[in-house]
Amino acid sequence: MKKIAITSLCLLGLLAMHAQETIRLWPEGVPETNGIVEPETVSEGNRIQNISVPDMTIFRANPDKNTGIAVLICPGGGYIRHAAGHEGIDVANWLTSEGITAIVLKYRLPNGHAFIPLKDARRALQLLRSNAEQYGFKANRLGIAGFSAGGHLASTTGTHLPKAEKPDFMLLFYPVISMDDAITHKGSKQNLLGKAFSHPDSIQYYSNETRVTTETPPTLLLLSDDDKAVVPENSIRFYQALKAKNVPASVLIFPKGGHGWGFQSKFQYHEVWKSYLLDWLKQTAIGN
Numbered sequence: 001m002k003k004i005a006i007t008s009l010c011l012l013g014l015l016a017m018h019a020q021e022t023i024r025l026w027p028e029g030v031p032e033t034n035g036i037v038e039p040e041t042v043s044e045g046n047r048i049q050n051i052s053v054p055d056m057t058i059f060r061a062n063p064d065k066n067t068g069i070a071v072l073i074c075p076g077g078g079y080i081r082h083a084a085g086h087e088g089i090d091v092a093n094w095l096t097s098e099g100i101t102a103i104v105l106k107y108r109l110p111n112g113h114a115f116i117p118l119k120d121a122r123r124a125l126q127l128l129r130s131n132a133e134q135y136g137f138k139a140n141r142l143g144i145a146g147f148s149a150g151g152h153l154a155s156t157t158g159t160h161l162p163k164a165e166k167p168d169f170m171l172l173f174y175p176v177i178s179m180d181d182a183i184t185h186k187g188s189k190q191n192l193l194g195k196a197f198s199h200p201d202s203i204q205y206y207s208n209e210t211r212v213t214t215e216t217p218p219t220l221l222l223l224s225d226d227d228k229a230v231v232p233e234n235s236i237r238f239y240q241a242l243k244a245k246n247v248p249a250s251v252l253i254f255p256k257g258g259h260g261w262g263f264q265s266k267f268q269y270h271e272v273w274k275s276y277l278l279d280w281l282k283q284t285a286i287g288n
Contacts, residue, residue: 022057025123030054030108051082054120056127057104059092060136065099069285070137071171072103072124076148076260079110079117079191086262087147087173094263098278101137103128107153112194114206117153122161141285143169143217147262148230149188151175152208155238158219159211167217169285171277174223174259177234179203185230209234212241218248220280222273224257248284252276 075087092102107120132139144167146154151172158170176185196202204210219242221235242249254269261267
């Protein structure tokens with residue numbers, strides 16, 4: 001009987017550590033869709049398409065290790081779907097085990113209306129920061145992570161939003177940064193810009209390496225040298241822009257691995273990037 005009681009307590013502790021709560025970003029209806037009417041969300045395994053109702057799922061940090069840090073996660077998917085498993089939920093579960101509150105963002109896909117994903121990410125950051133105490137983290141330790149096209153969205157929050165609304169740090173995994181045809185991921189560009197695909201002002205505006213200022217948050221970039229989908233020049237240009245403005249930044253380029261490895265354990269440098277990221281957060285976020 002005593003053994004059963006102990007087992008039950010352990011199970012309750014495990015459930016508490018991974019407690020989740022999903023919150024709609026716009027409870028009174030989704031604003032400013034620019035006439036877009038999407039079908040209801042379609043899930044294909046861990047890939048999500050056709051997001052009509054954006055939300056965020058909060059994974060609470062392990063209370064015994066809580067660092068006070070929170071990370072809003074933007075999965076990739078070329079701005080046409082979400083890779084919500086290995087670039088979302090899997091990352092969130094790991095972060096919570098390390099005492100970091102993790103939030104997976106289900107943002108609307110742009111369908112050529114570039115302002116829409118940013119509107120959802122901005123709303124998520126506002127809600128999280130205003131309810132930081134409730135969710136168990138410090139309001140000045142709220143960062144954002146993004147993978148591939150989600151890295152473009154994450155870097156857009158750090159380069160386009162007002163200073164008071166920016167994330168406190170950015171974690172960018174093999175991110176799309178530029179809309180410059182010479183280096184961009186053309187699918188992401190087409191899905192984001194739509195009819196403005198060739199418009200010089202739109203290309204400039206959403207080429208985030210051109211939007212860096214002294215107020216851009218400290219940034220960690222992680223990528224592979226042999227990435228053919230989103231070429232490393234995206235991250236390199238962003239890093240150079242950050243350093244030109246004296247923004248604290250680090251870049252970790254692995255010799256191989258290609259694109260889209262996310263939290264896949266088969267990635268050769270899986271343990272390396274995890275260790276490096278945690279150390280970087282200790283040096284960067286906890287000091288705030």
